[in-house]
Amino acid sequence: MKSHFGQYGGMYVPEMLIPALQRLAGEYEKARKDKAFLKEFEDLLKNYVGRPSPLIFAKNLTKKLNGAKIYLKNEGANLSGAHKINHCIGQALIAKRLGKTRLIAETGAGQHGVATATVAAKFGFSCTIYMGEVDMDRQRPNVFLMEQLGAKVVPVLHGSRTLKDAVNAAIKDYLENSENTHYLLGSILGPHPFPTMNRDFQSIVGKEIRKQLKTTEKRLPDYVIACVGGGSNAIGAFYTFLKEKSVNLIGVEAGGKGLEVGKHASRFKGGTVGVIEGYKSYFLQDSDGQMQKTHSISAGLDYPGIGPELALLHDKGRIEFISATDSEAVSALKLLAKTEGIICALESAHAVAHAIKLAPKLSKEKIIVVNLSGRGDKDIFILAKAFKDKNFYEFIKREAEEGVIAYE
Amino acid sequence: MNNLDVKLQEIKKRGKIGIMTHVVIGYPSLKDTEKLVISMANFGVDIVELQIPFSDPLADGPTIMKACEESLRQGTKVADALVIANKLAGKVFIPLLFMCYYNTIFKYGIEKFIRDAKNVGVSGLIVPDIPLDEEPYEHFIAICKKYEIHGIRVISPATTGERLEKNSKIASGFVYFTSRQGSTGASLKLNPKLSENLGRIKKIIKIPVAVGFGISKKEHIQQLQGYADIVVVGSKIIDIIDSSARDKMLKNVENFILKIKI
Numbered sequence: 004m005k006s007h008f009g010q011y012g013g014m015y016v017p018e019m020l021i022p023a024l025q026r027l028a029g030e031y032e033k034a035r036k037d038k039a040f041l042k043e044f045e046d047l048l049k050n051y052v053g054r055p056s057p058l059i060f061a062k063n064l065t066k067k068l069n070g071a072k073i074y075l076k077n078e079g080a081n082l083s084g085a086h087k088i089n090h091c092i093g094q095a096l097i098a099k100r101l102g103k104t105r106l107i108a109e110t111g112a113g114q115h116g117v118a119t120a121t122v123a124a125k126f127g128f129s130c131t132i133y134m135g136e137v138d139m140d141r142q143r144p145n146v147f148l149m150e151q152l153g154a155k156v157v158p159v160l161h162g163s164r165t166l167k168d169a170v171n172a173a174i175k176d177y178l179e180n181s182e183n184t185h186y187l188l189g190s191i192l193g194p195h196p197f198p199t200m201n202r203d204f205q206s207i208v209g210k211e212i213r214k215q216l217k218t219t220e221k222r223l224p225d226y227v228i229a230c231v232g233g234g235s236n237a238i239g240a241f242y243t244f245l246k247e248k249s250v251n252l253i254g255v256e257a258g259g260k261g262l263e264v265g266k267h268a269s270r271f272k273g274g275t276v277g278v279i280e281g282y283k284s285y286f287l288q289d290s291d292g293q294m295q296k297t298h299s300i301s302a303g304l305d306y307p308g309i310g311p312e313l314a315l316l317h318d319k320g321r322i323e324f325i326s327a328t329d330s331e332a333v334s335a336l337k338l339l340a341k342t343e344g345i346i347c348a349l350e351s352a353h354a355v356a357h358a359i360k361l362a363p364k365l366s367k368e369k370i371i372v373v374n375l376s377g378r379g380d381k382d383i384f385i386l387a388k389a390f391k392d393k394n395f396y397e398f399i400k401r402e403a404e405e406g407v408i409a410y411e
Numbered sequence: 412m413n414n415l416d417v418k419l420q421e422i423k424k425r426g427k428i429g430i431m432t433h434v435v436i437g438y439p440s441l442k443d444t445e446k447l448v449i450s451m452a453n454f455g456v457d458i459v460e461l462q463i464p465f466s467d468p469l470a471d472g473p474t475i476m477k478a479c480e481e482s483l484r485q486g487t488k489v490a491d492a493l494v495i496a497n498k499l500a501g502k503v504f505i506p507l508l509f510m511c512y513y514n515t516i517f518k519y520g521i522e523k524f525i526r527d528a529k530n531v532g533v534s535g536l537i538v539p540d541i542p543l544d545e546e547p548y549e550h551f552i553a554i555c556k557k558y559e560i561h562g563i564r565v566i567s568p569a570t571t572g573e574r575l576e577k578n579s580k581i582a583s584g585f586v587y588f589t590s591r592q593g594s595t596g597a598s599l600k601l602n603p604k605l606s607e608n609l610g611r612i613k614k615i616i617k618i619p620v621a622v623g624f625g626i627s628k629k630e631h632i633q634q635l636q637g638y639a640d641i642v643v644v645g646s647k648i649i650d651i652i653d654s655s656a657r658d659k660m661l662k663n664v665e666n667f668i669l670k671i672k673i
């Protein structure tokens with residue numbers, strides 16, 4: 004198992020963590036060749052997570068855009084509402100093999116935190132989730148869910164109080180407690196072996212797309228589009244197609260409110276190569292190597308780094324990276340809801356936004372698959388704000404008053 | 412031989428544990444950093460570690476993290492670190508080291524950074540997040556050697572025998588041993604296994620060993636006399652700075668140094 008992707012990746016961590024990471028890499032190396040392990044993983048994905056997730060022909064949206072055929076890979080149908088559960092199941096099994104009793108994780112949108120808390124409950128681990136204070140506020144429904152699943156959610160109060168700071172806090176916990184604790188890192192980033200391990204666990208998504216499309220269309224897609232935070236849902240959808248040059252792979256980063264520093268999270272537009280949080284990749288950083296502030300309406304894309312394997316695939320030109328703005332994502336979410344009856348996560352809506360731009364430019368024979376990485380229930384508060392929904396706020400006010408009476 | 416080699420010989424000869432203290436450059440201000448280091452040197456500190464503030468210091472606990480954040484908020488740049496090191500090297504005789512995260516060096520240009528650090532009179536670099544496994548990609552240790560600046564290895568209680576051996580082969584100056592697993596920060600009690608761990612390490616590491624993480628009082632230093640060659644006092648001094656009125660800060664740090672010296 005390689006620890007680098009070209010010049011990217013690696014294990015840039017204090018010596019203190021190396022033994023734990025090497026043990027993890029060693030165990031994963033064994034597990035990935037162990038038929039019993041793979042069988043258990045697949046069985047859980049099928050009978051617990053509910054895989055395969057459906058590949059839906061977006062008939063109405065396709066008709067409306069009057070161009071390429073659009074298919075939606077709905078990872079939102081999974082247990083816990085996003086693709087994150089795929090690598091959580093995999094890592095929980097590895098943690099069990101390593102004899103760990105505690106799981107920790109960082110979370111941005113809260114989807115990875117919910118998925119981690121889910122597997123912790125299922126497999127009997129204690130669980131601590133680090134979440135930036137800013138993200139706790141904007142993804143409050145997921146904080147509630149994590150707590151109901153038995154996890155302790157620790158607010159991270161330093162730095163920008165978003166995902167990158169939660170990663171930092173989790174690394175510190177891991178430095179201290181690696182003996183009994185597994186750090187269930189939530190994307191294809193951080194030190195080796197996380198980028199490789201999570202990619203492998205997520206690659207089921209692309210394999211299913213291939214199979215499902217073969218049944219309905221008897222061929223490969225022409226485009227696969229996914230949003231890119233750290234990159235786990237994107238690599239999951241893309242990986243199986245890397246060698247097939249006819250399949251165009253497009254990663255959509257958060258364009259936020261525009262391309263000034265601090266207003267977006269488009270690493271391939273504003274970023275340069277650096278070494279942060281244990282790995283080498285592109286980062287939004289200043290000329291001194293300090294990480295810059297980022298912004299996205301979606302917490303899951305609001306992160307200054309990007310998975311090292313995607314950095315390499317970017318340089319090779321195999322994946323095209325573009326961005327979609329906050330308002331494009333919100334409009335896309337609305338359109339998808341009205342045409343297809345699917346409310347996707349704001350992260351995923353970035354991928355939808357690009358499909359909406361691309362489809363009308365393509366002929367009707369072309370096929371686009373959009374990876375809907377998650378469902379949108381968690382985003383109702385952000386959306387209510389974006390839509391200035393008066394009725395929603397009046398409801399919240401009444402609920403709050405009743406709630407306060409109940410606990411007082 | 413650079414300044415650090417001379418100091419390490421002196422510590423060995425006098426048979427009493429050396430004291431290394433730590434500052435975050437630009438905290439509470441650049442001017443204060445300068446005054447603090449001069450005071451430290453005047454009051455008998457043997458080595459000072461100048462930490463270049465970084466946005467994401469993953470080996471540091473809340474005390475140093477906050478200091479980094481505040482220094483950066485005031486606009487401290489890597490160029491300021493070189494300027495202040497240069498100034499201080501002209502004013503104090505004790506060796507100065509840079510502590511920084513690898514991205515600071517990488518972004519500046521690895522060779523350029525090491526050469527510039529050397530040129531301003533810095534004797535060694537403590538970089539916690541560049542393990543020896545990345546050497547084939549980074550050539551960090553090789554470039555340190557080329558410029559005769561010590562690339563200090565940082566090891567911990569979790570470091571296995573095999574990795575101790577590997578680190579000992581490339582270690583230079585001294586080895587920095589963290590008393591416990593975790594991040595920096597003052598503690599009340601030292602790890603009960605510390606002397607046992609040091610015994611294990613000293614069998615393999617033949618150059619001086621510095622012990623840091625959690626050292627906050629004289630008893631800790633007394634406990635380490637005979638087991639370690641150098642103690643590192645970091646977060647505790649920032650705690651003192653944080654709890655001092657601005658005009659009492661220097662005096663309080665000086666008193667603390669007098670109090671812990673053995």
Ligand SMILES: Cc1ncc(COP(=O)(O)O)c(C=O)c1O
Nearest residue numbers: 114232233234235236303376377
């Ligand atoms: C629904 C959803 N999509 C996408 C992401 C972004 O992460 P990644 O790029 O690793 O898939 C997240 C992260 O929180 C998420 O919750």
